[in-house]
């Protein structure tokens with residue numbers, strides 16, 4: 001099997017090492033680019049949401065490199081994601097690509113189905129084997145996510161923010177060429193050590209912003225136009241409300257109860273929205289309240305154009321912003337999003353928060 005999977009932020013770091021440990025040849029797609037988006041847009045239905053189009057681009061770029069098996073996560077949820085694997089299978093078939101698609105649905109959607117599909121990858125569908133193999137993958141994913149968040153913290157305080165970018169770029173480039181878990185863990189440790197050595201301003205009190213919204217847009221830097229970096233370069237400390245680790249812990253590792261962190265957010269969202277609306281709509285609402293309670297200065301909701309759950313969440317967080325006096329900005333991204341206008345909006349939002357802070361200090 002020559003396995004590939006779509007890009008989901010830094011998931012390829014843990015995913016690649018994990019699959020290599022199992023003896024598979026892994027062919028990750030090239031880092032998402034305009035070419036990926038062009039290919040994806042060309043072969044996807046026009047009104048489909050942005051992640052779908054990028055996934056198609058990722059698959060085709062990986063197939064061009066020799067991949068014959070595609071691993072994706074699935075869902076039968078009420079938003080379009082529930083149909084992704086079916087439509088994508090159809091598109092690839094019509095284009096003449098002869099590939100196997102393995103869909104890893106959350107165990108919530110049928111434990112036997114989950115075990116069968118995981119078994120195809122692991123070569124065994126015994127529960128003990130699944131747990132034994134999934135644990136180290138989760139650990140590595142956690143380390144990779146923690147490193148990304150650590151770089152966000154260092155960037156906010158760093159005297160030279162470009163130094164942080166350089167270290168992280170080198171890390172991402174090296175990660176593609178390494179093989180196996182051990183090498184990846186060493187690289188993560190080494191990168192953390194380098195980040196620790198970056199000169200920082202310890203007296204600086206950064207503005208804190210939570211990034212909330214649709215999970216793919218939050219975690220994939222190409223799609224969110226590197227929002228973490230852009231805000232970090234403005235001296236803002238950012239935290240993402242959803243990460244691959246939090247998704248995995250909630251939907252797979254803590255099955256059937258869900259993780260404490262995500263359950264807490266669902267509880268916070270309940271007075272505003274008590275039912276499942278697909279995607280991470282409820283989590284977006286809970287995360288807005290969570291960051292307000294944590295003393296953050298604001299939150300940015302980010303979503304792809306036409307994202308159904310996030311459109312619902314958007315209308316609800318307007319009330320949260322008003323009720324809790326908490327500034328929340330919404331950014332909608334699609335293939336037409338221009339970088340200059342995007343940066344202007346981020347700068348204006350950060351300025352607004354700075355002024356608000358000054359006013360609160362005076363008043």
Ligand code: SF4
Pocket residue numbers: 049050051079080081082214216278279280304306307308309310
């Ligand atoms: S959550 Fe939004 S962007 Fe993601 S698949 Fe559903 S509708 Fe599309």
